[in-house]
Amino acid sequence: MGFSLPLKRKRRRPIKDIERELRVIYHGRDGRIPDLTKLEYQRKSLLTAILIRMSILLLLVFVIGIGFLFYWHPYSNTNPSLQIEVEAPQAIRTGEPNLYRVRYANTSKQSLAAVQLTAHFPQGFVFTESLPKPTEPFTWTIGSLSPSSNGVIEIWGIPYLSIPSTASMQILSTYRPANMNSDFQDITTVPLYLTESVVKLALSGPEKTIPGDKISYTITVQNISEHQVKNLRLYLKTPSDFFIEELSPAPTQNNTSFWDIEWLNSNQTMSYVLTGTFASEATGSIPLIAEVGFVDAKENFLSQAQTEWNTELLGGNLLLHLIANGSNTNQTVALSDRLRISLDYKNTGSEPLENVVLWLTFQTENGKLPLNFKEADLEGGLFEDNRIEWDEKNISNLSILNPGESGILDIMIPITPTIIENMSDLFTIQFAASLKPIKDSQIKHTIEGTPLQIQINSDTSFTSMIRYFNDDGVAVGSGPLPPVVGKKTTYRVFWNIHNQLHDLENGSITTSLPKTIVWEDRSISDQGIIRFDETTRMVTWFIPEISKTSDSIQAWFDISITPTESDIGKFIKLTNPTAFEIKDSVTQDTIHVSLPLLTSELPDDPFASSNGVVMANETL
Known part of the structure; x- marks a missing residue:
């Protein structure tokens, strides 16, 4: 028996709902639905899409390029193609030859050209020889170096540095990769630790003594290496209350306590003997110090060893x-x-x-x-x-x-x-x-x-005087003498310095003028310069130096006074006290001289005696 299902009829949707959904999908920025029967709107969207795709493609190419540069480092030398290794002794003794091996290798996959190595040694390092020999001072030109090839440079040298100390040797490498047009450089630094010296020093003497007893100390200097050493200096530092009677052998210079040792052969020892006495006031344990070292071409002392010996001073009588x-x-x-x-x-x-x-x-x-x-x-x-x-x-x-x-x-x-x-x-x-x-x-x-x-101190003397006439009786002043009320009289101040024993330096002479005295702006000095300060009214003669061969030097300046009625019958004060100071170049002492004020009395002018008291002006 057959049967059939009934067909379900599809319900039609309202037109308003369909328009609402289309508006949601296709509406433009203005809220309207475009005319979909035309292609104009579609062409605008395609152009934008193409531009966006091209921008993304360019960005991708840029990122890939940057990544390529970062990965391959074509201009960076962070990982050098030329590898340098330096083999140096762990402990280095100054004054002894040492071998330093500089190994180089091309670790890249391309040949290197213009390969050159230059050594920079620390101050005090003496280069003796190398294998191979340098093409220029401390420079070895290798030339081309194929991939995976290598070589070695052997350098011998002697360090002359203070003990203990740390120095550095540097190897500057220059090369050019085959695919490059520019050179690269790298620096390899190797520390050098100097902890010992080939020079040994010993000092011996009495453990106890009393002031006044003659005693001796012995100092020995030894070269413990298998090589000759040169240019040594031995210093002996004696206490201030020890009196040296004899030094054997004699020191390098008189009245000194050092010896220059030109050379010491392998295992050679030299001895030095000091003989003397301690002063009566010496007490306690007193050290005697010896120090030995190398002396370089610039006279720098490079200490190698120092030792001291203490002697106890027993109570003296x-x-x-x-x-x-x-x-x-x-x-x-x-x-x-x-x-x-x-x-x-x-x-x-x-x-x-x-x-x-x-x-x-x-x-x-x-x-x-x-x-x-x-x-x-x-x-x-x-x-x-x-x-x-x-x-x-x-x-x-x-x-x-x-x-x-x-x-x-x-x-x-x-x-x-x-x-x-x-x-x-x-x-x-x-x-x-x-x-x-x-x-x-x-x-x-x-x-x-x-x-x-x-x-x-030097035999320096200083005089200050004021005059109207010079030694020959010729007037160097002007105006009435004796001075007269209401009229200007001009005087000349002379400063003289005498010196013969030592050279002098950094000198000055100063005085000040009373308010009634006028600076005439006329002055001369054999050396240095004279200045007048209007504010302080100070007259100063600056003297940089005076040679002991000069014997004497002089300076002078003019001043004037116009007396008033209150000055009648009096001597007028023309300058205040004068101070002179200058340094003795030998003793380093400052010499001071002070002289009294100067008046119109003119005691140093024999031609103007009794002509210093102010007179009345009879014409007034």
């Missing part, structure tokens, strides 16, 4: 002190001054001292002493051969000086007013004594105090 002009240090004095010296002594031991003799010595390197011993007060001392001596004949307690007993000697010695021919302007004074302990009268000790150096 006699303590000596020297004071000159109130000081126990080196000092300067002026000609015609008085040198006042105080000498004190004391037995600081536990035993009496017998037959004590005290003396004060005066020494110059050359020439006579600038001292007048004929007018000196030596407190009973006997002067002979530049030495003043006191013993039991002069001072009773020197026959036996008991523990704790002391004494003081005060003496005065005039300094000569001038330095004549063959007379020295520099000398030293030293207080010393000899004694014998009573319990051991066969042993006699000599004790010396620390010497003082006395330097005499």
Whole structure:
């Protein structure tokens, strides 16, 4: 039996619903549905799509290009094609030859051209030889280098640097890849650690001593390498209260404590001996220091080793002190001054001292002493051969000086007013004594105090004067003399400096003018320049330097005064006090001179005497 399903009839949708859906899909920016029977709207969309696709394609090409450049680095040298390795010793001894290997290799897949290596050594490194030899100073030209090829340069050199220190060697490599037109450069830096030296230093001496006893120290310098070393210098630093009596061998220069060692062969040793005594006031543990090093072409000292030896000073029997002009240090004095010296002594031991003799010595390197011993007060001392001596004949307690007993000697010695021919302007004074302990009268000790150096300042003198006439009686001033009320009188101020002993530098002379005095703006100086400050009314003569060969120099300037009724019967003040100061180039002392004010009295003008008091103007 057959049957059939009934057909379901499709319901028709309202036209409004269909229009609403079409409007949602096709409406334009203005909300209207376009005319779909025409193709104009479709052509606009196609052009936009093409432009968008082209922009995306260009962006993709740009990104790929940037990626290619970043990946291949055609102008970068971050990973160099020429690899450099330097083999250097881990620990380097100064003064000893060392081998440095510079290995190079082309690690790229292309040939390299114009390959060149240049070595930069630290200061103090001495290049001796290399294999192969450099084509230019410290430069090796390799030329072309094929892929995966390599080579080595062997460099020998000797470092002369201070110990310890760290330096650097640099290798500058230059090359040109085959597919490039420009050169590339790289720098390889290798640190050099200098921890040891081929030069050894030793110092020995007494562990204990007492002031006044003669002792010796021995210094040894040794080359422990298998090679000769050159250009060494040994310095010896002695304490200030140690008096050197002998240096063996003699130092390189007189009055110094250093020796230049031209060369030392392999394992060679040189010895140096220092002999002397400690001053009476030396106490405690006192070090003696020695230092050795290389000296380069510029006289730079490159220390290699330093050592010291400490000597303990036991309590001395006699303590000596020297004071000159109130000081126990080196000092300067002026000609015609008085040198006042105080000498004190004391037995600081536990035993009496017998037959004590005290003396004060005066020494110059050359020439006579600038001292007048004929007018000196030596407190009973006997002067002979530049030495003043006191013993039991002069001072009773020197026959036996008991523990704790002391004494003081005060003496005065005039300094000569001038330095004549063959007379020295520099000398030293030293207080010393000899004694014998009573319990051991066969042993006699000599004790010396620390010497003082006395330097005499230059014989500089300065005068300031005011005149109307010069030495020949010719008027250098103008106007009435004596001065008259209401009329201008002009005077000339002269400044004179005399000097012969030392060169002088950085000098100046200053004075100020009273308000009633007029600066006439006329001045002349042999050296330097004279200036007047209108605000401060200061007159200053600036003098950069004065040679001791100049003997004397002069400057002058003109001033004027117009007296008033209140000045009648008086001398007029023309300048205030004058100050002069200048530096002695030898002693480094500043010399000061002050002179009083100047008036119209004119005491230094013999042609104008009794013509300084202001007179009334009879015409008024």
